[in-house]
Amino acid sequence: MLDTVPNRPDLPPEIARRRTFAIISHPDAGKTTLTEKFLLYGGAIQMAGQVRAKGEARRTRSDYMQMEKDRGISVSASAMSFDFNDFRFNLVDTPGHSDFSEDTYRTLTAVDAAVMVIDGAKGVESQTQKLFEVCRLRDLPILTFCNKMDRESRDTFEIIDEIQEMLAIDVTPASWPIGVGRDFIGCYDMLRNRLELMDRADRNKVAESIKIDGLDDPKLADHVPANLIEKLREDVEMARELLPDLNPQSVLEGHMTPIWFGSAINSFGVKELMDGIGTYGPEPQPQSAEPRQISPEESKVSGFVFKVQANMDPKHRDRVAFVRMASGHFKRGMKLTHVRSKKPMTVSAPVLFLASDRELAEEAWAGDIIGIPNHGQLRIGDTLTEGESLRVTGIPSFAPELLQNCRAGDPMKAKHLEKALMQFAEEGAAKVFKPTMGAGFIVGVVGQLQFEVLGSRIELEYGLPVRFEPSQFTSARWVHGPKEAVEKFTNANKQHIALDNDGDTVYLTRLQWDIDRVERDYPEIKLSATKEMM
Numbered sequence: 001m002l003d004t005v006p007n008r009p010d011l012p013p014e015i016a017r018r019r020t021f022a023i024i025s026h027p028d029a030g031k032t033t034l035t036e037k038f039l040l041y042g043g044a045i046q047m048a049g050q051v052r053a054k055g056e057a058r059r060t061r062s063d064y065m066q067m068e069k070d071r072g073i074s075v076s077a078s079a080m081s082f083d084f085n086d087f088r089f090n091l092v093d094t095p096g097h098s099d100f101s102e103d104t105y106r107t108l109t110a111v112d113a114a115v116m117v118i119d120g121a122k123g124v125e126s127q128t129q130k131l132f133e134v135c136r137l138r139d140l141p142i143l144t145f146c147n148k149m150d151r152e153s154r155d156t157f158e159i160i161d162e163i164q165e166m167l168a169i170d171v172t173p174a175s176w177p178i179g180v181g182r183d184f185i186g187c188y189d190m191l192r193n194r195l196e197l198m199d200r201a202d203r204n205k206v207a208e209s210i211k212i213d214g215l216d217d218p219k220l221a222d223h224v225p226a227n228l229i230e231k232l233r234e235d236v237e238m239a240r241e242l243l244p245d246l247n248p249q250s251v252l253e254g255h256m257t258p259i260w261f262g263s264a265i266n267s268f269g270v271k272e273l274m275d276g277i278g279t280y281g282p283e284p285q286p287q288s289a290e291p292r293q294i295s296p297e298e299s300k301v302s303g304f305v306f307k308v309q310a311n312m313d314p315k316h317r318d319r320v321a322f323v324r325m326a327s328g329h330f331k332r333g334m335k336l337t338h339v340r341s342k343k344p345m346t347v348s349a350p351v352l353f354l355a356s357d358r359e360l361a362e363e364a365w366a367g368d369i370i371g372i373p374n375h376g377q378l379r380i381g382d383t384l385t386e387g388e389s390l391r392v393t394g395i396p397s398f399a400p401e402l403l404q405n406c407r408a409g410d411p412m413k414a415k416h417l418e419k420a421l422m423q424f425a426e427e428g429a430a431k432v433f434k435p436t437m438g439a440g441f442i443v444g445v446v447g448q449l450q451f452e453v454l455g456s457r458i459e460l461e462y463g464l465p466v467r468f469e470p471s472q473f474t475s476a477r478w479v480h481g482p483k484e485a486v487e488k489f490t491n492a493n494k495q496h497i498a499l500d501n502d503g504d505t506v507y508l509t510r511l512q513w514d515i516d517r518v519e520r521d522y523p524e525i526k527l528s529a530t531k532e533m534m
């Protein structure tokens with residue numbers, strides 16, 4: 001008996017059928033392959049291979065993209081929409097490399113659930129663990145896909161134990177693998193009492209599904225070799241005894257993850273996972289905001305920017321703000337209020353990201369992701385509404401962990417450099433600090449690789465060669481406190497003070513000791529390592 005999650009009765013059907021999620025995984029676990037199969041079954045592409053092929057065509061466009069390819073990372077995130085059964089899936093891509101964790105964090109603020117992909121031979125790897133921790137901060141529901149079961153993989157109980165122990169989450173098997181490595185023939189669907197058999201000959205063929213009447217059904221012997229039947233019966237009996245049953249509420253609360261076993265490249269287990277996302281994944285969730293929470297079913301439209309991507313087409317200098325719709329039914333041409341500037345904004349050319357290409361979005365519902373091309377008005381953290389002064393919260397900006405001085409190769413081009421840096425700062429690609437004393441800029445990032453990406457993008461997109469040099473500072477903290485106290489503090493510490501790209505005051509330092517000293521000497525001053533984007 002399938003235990004389904006009742007839809008919240010107050011949600012309009014169009015919203016209730018939306019599932020907005022991201023895939024988290026360690027590089028090489030199979031995220032790209034799985035995405036491709038999702039799109040294939042979602043009818044968004046005709047043939048497996050297109051996503052990668054398209055990725056490559058795009059990447060040849062520039063050296064920067066070449067760099068992305070060389071390093072095997074995906075620097076830019078995007079969103080893809082497709083339909084499956086009765087559901088509309090919005091898949092938001094997360095950058096895979098750990099140097100882009102801030103970007104990833106913000107991407108995860110735009111989704112309601114995550115699919116965690118692990119490699120059956122490797123189990124929980126470092127990047128999976130980090131991303132999982134980010135999801136946990138938001139109590140995101142997680143569905144797990146254990147991939148590459150067509151190869152030698154670890155023992156099923158061992159994999160499940162590892163997830164339970166390393167990630168401190170209950171794991172319930174939604175399917176159970178039959179055979180390992182070359183002997184792997186498919187899975188027993190624990191939720192539907194079915195056999196799913198993999199076809200090794202045709203990678204794009206959907207598994208054959210055979211209804212059985214429990215594991216004592218004699219029909220089993222027609223499909224599963226005798227030596228595997230015994231093991232399957234034992235395993236499933238033990239699993240039912242030792243592992244928790246699927247509890248949909250617990251999944252929604254992020255305390256339990258159902259796990260499906262499969263092989264993305266062989267299209268095996270993917271449909272069952274998609275069914276699972278539809279059935280157990282959450283509908284669009286309420287969004288925390290000030291002064292009140294936003295509910296998806298509200299008739300008025302609202303949304304927030306979680307990512308800005310500049311220069312998607314270097315010839316046009318366009319920027320696209322990725323907006324997660326938080327409530328209502330948006331229609332193209334609507335006039336929305338840009339809450340930060342209080343200015344109206346007619347959204348006439350929103351785009352929806354279908355895998356085949358960008359398409360004009362005629363409408364969007366709460367849960368959807370649309371792209372709004374703009375000239376820089378829209379920044380990360382901005383809220384759009386139909387007039388009400390609401391501000392979505394919980395989109396943080398982290399203090400960078402690495403700081404470097406940045407100079408234009410040609411000193412006459414300092415103004416150009418400022419413009420380029422500010423643009424990247426708005427995109428969220430770096431923090432830019434302008435010291436109150438002395439010239440030049442200090443650029444802050446989370447990972448070393450971001451300096452390289454920035455350097456090549458500034459050169460490529462603005463024709464400006466730049467140099468990064470070591471800075472005397474290693475940390476930055478935002479300064480908060482009553483106005484007079486902040487003035488007194490900044491006047492006495494001028495050589496440590498800078499303004500960030502939003503004009504907020506920052507204290508730059510080398511040592512934790514300095515930070516402790518400030519907190520001791522200036523009790524009214526608070527130094528913080530995060531700031532809300534607004």
Ligand code: G4P
Pocket residue numbers: 025026027028029030031032033034147148149150151262263264265266
């Ligand atoms: P990623 O986005 O998580 O980094 O992983 P990606 O999908 O690119 O997959 C990484 C490698 O694993 C690819 O091989 C891919 O073909 C392979 N792979 C994905 N799913 C499965 C699976 O179910 N079984 C097996 N055996 N392999 C799988 P590659 O050699 O790096 O690339 P390619 O030459 O196949 O394109």
